[in-house]
C-alpha cells in the first residue's frame with residue numbers, strides 16, 4: 118500500500134463523533150432516549166427517521182448547542198458545550214430553518230457569527246470577493262454580494278446558510294434538511310461539494326427526508342425511532358426498503374401500487390383565462406377539472422411558484438383572471454385571499470416560516486384558526502365552539518400522523534416536519550373544494566407523505582380538485598393525473614400522469630421537449646382537447662437523440678433501481694405540429710451528452 122493510500126484509510130477509519138446513551142428531555146417530551154451514534158472522518162453519514170424521532174435534537178447535541186441530560190458526547194476527542202467552542206473545533210452546522218437576516222446584505226449574512234475568525238485577516242473587499250466566489254460556486258450563477266437578502270428567493274437564502282458553514286473548511290459539517298429548499302439542479306451542486314469535502318477527510322452528517330437522495334449520497338446511515346438508534350446501514354444496504362423497515366419497525370415498502378385519479382366528468386372547479394404570472398409574461402388559459410390532481414413542476418424560479426399562488430389568490434395575476442366554480446356551477450373571481458377562501462380554495466405553503474405558522478399560537482390554534490369565525494356563535498360576544506373544532510383537530514392529527522405532546526403547546530415546540538403537517542391539516546380542516554399545495558412535503562417523513570397522497574387521492578375521487586407543486590419529480594408518480602411543466606414564466610409542456618416518465622418531465626424542465634402536451638387531453642385545458650393525443654404518422658417528425666447526463670439520471674433514481682435508462686443515447690420520436698394544430702412550429706433543440714456529461718447543442722427547424 119502506498120503511503121497516501123494508507124493515509125486515506127487512516128482518515129477514513131477514524132471516529133470523529135462518538136455519542137453514547139444520550140438522553141434529552143424537553144419538559145415531559147423525551148426527544149432522545151438513550152441514543153448512541155458515531156461517525157467517521159471521510160464519510161457522509163445520514164441520520165434517518167420519522168418526524169419527531171430526535172434527528173434534529175441529535176444534530177444539535179453534536180453541534181454543541183444543546184446540553185444533554187445524561188450520556189456522553191465526544192467530538193474530535195472533546196466535549197464542546199457552547200456554539201463558540203464547537204466552531205473552534207471545526208464544526209459547522211446548517212440548521213433546518215433557513216436562518217438569515219432579511220435586512221442585511223449577502224456578504225454580511227455569510228460572515229455573520231464567523232467574524233471573529235476573519236476580522237483580523239480579511240479586509241471588507243476580500244470578504245465581498247470571497248462571498249461572491251462562494252455564492253457563484255454554490256448557486257451556479259453570479260450573485261450580487263451586496264444584494265439585500267430579504268429580496269431573494271428561498272433557494273438563494275438556503276445557499277447563504279450553506280456558504281456560511283463552508284467559509285472555513287469544516288472538520289465536521291452538519292446539514293439538517295439543507296437541500297429541502299433546493300431544486301435538484303442545485304442539489305447536484307451541493308452533492309458535488311459534499312463529496313469533495315468528504316474526500317478531503319471531512320465528516321458530513323446529513324438529515325433528510327428525501328430518501329432517493331440519501332440512498333445516493335450516503336456512505337452509512339443510522340436510523341432513529343422514538344429517540345433511539347435502531348440500526349446502522351452500510352452503503353450497500355442503504356435502500357429505501359431497508360430504511361423503511363428500520364424506521365417503522367415493519368417490513369413494508371413505501372411505494373404501494375397506486376394509480377392517479379381520473380376525473381369522472383369534464384366539470385370544472387377552477388379556470389384561468391388569458392393569465393400571465395410574470396409582468397409582461399406569456400399569457401395562457403388553464404382549467405382544473407373536478408376529480409383530478411394536477412402536478413406542477415419546473416426548475417427553480419420559472420414561474421410555477423407564482424402560478425400556484427395566483428390560483429390560490431395569494432398574489433394577483435399580472436394579466437387575465439382566475440375564477441372558481443361553486444357547487445351550483447356559478448363562477449366567482451379569485452383576486453385575493455378572502456375571495457379564494459369564499460370560493461372554498463385552501464392554500465398550503467411549504468415555506469412555513471414565511472407564510473405558514475403563527476409562532477406564538479398553540480398547535481391546536483394553528484390548525485383550526487381559519488375555522489374560528491365559521492364556528493363562532495352568539496354574535497359579538499360569541500365564543501368559539503371548541504367541541505366540533507376538537508373533533509376536526511383530532512381527525513386531521515390522526516390522518517397525518519402528527520406527533521405532539523399537548524395540543525395547547527406552542528407550535529414551535531414541534532419538530533419541523535410535524536409543524537408542516539399542522540399546516541397541511543389546516544388546509545384540509547377548511548373543507549375546501551380545491552386545495553392548492555406549494556411543495557408541501559418538504560421535511561415530512563415517508564410515512565406521512567404516503568398518508569398525504571392517500572388523503573389527496575380520496576379528496577379528488579370525491580369530486581374535489583388538487584393542484585400540487587413539487588420540487589421532487591418522484592412525488593408525481595402514481596399520484597398526479599397530469600403534470601404541467603413551467604419555463605420562463607409560462608407552461609412549457611404537459612404530461613399524462615398515468616404514464617409519466619420522469620426523464621421526459623426532466624427534459625421539459627430543461628426546455629428539451631416540443632411542448633405538444635400542452636394542447637393534448639392532459640394539457641392546460643383538457644376538456645377542450647380533441648379526444649386522444651395526436652399520434653404522429655411515420656414521416657412527419659424528426660428523430661432526436663437525447664442522453665441525460667449521469668448525475669441527472671441519478672437524481673431520478675426511484676428506490677434502489679434505475680429501470681428507465683439505457684447506457685447509450687436513446688432515440689425518441691418527436692412529432693412535429695400538424696397543420697391543423699393552431700400552434701406555430703417550434704424549433705426542436707437537439708442535445709447530446711458525451712460520457713463526461715459535456716453538452717453539445719444544435720437546433721433544427
Ligand SMILES: Nc1ncnc2c1ncn2[C@@H]1O[C@H](COP(=O)(O)OP(=O)(O)OP(=O)(O)O)[C@@H](O)[C@H]1O
Nearest residue numbers: 143148168169170171172173174530531532533534
Ligand atoms: N425546543 C423544544 N421544545 C419542546 N419540545 C421539543 C423541542 N425541540 C424538539 N422537541 C420535541 O422533541 C422531539 C424530537 O424533535 P426533533 O426536532 O429532534 O425531531 P426530528 O426527528 O428532527 O423531526 P423532523 O423530521 O420533523 O424534523 C419531538 O417530539 C419534538 O416535538
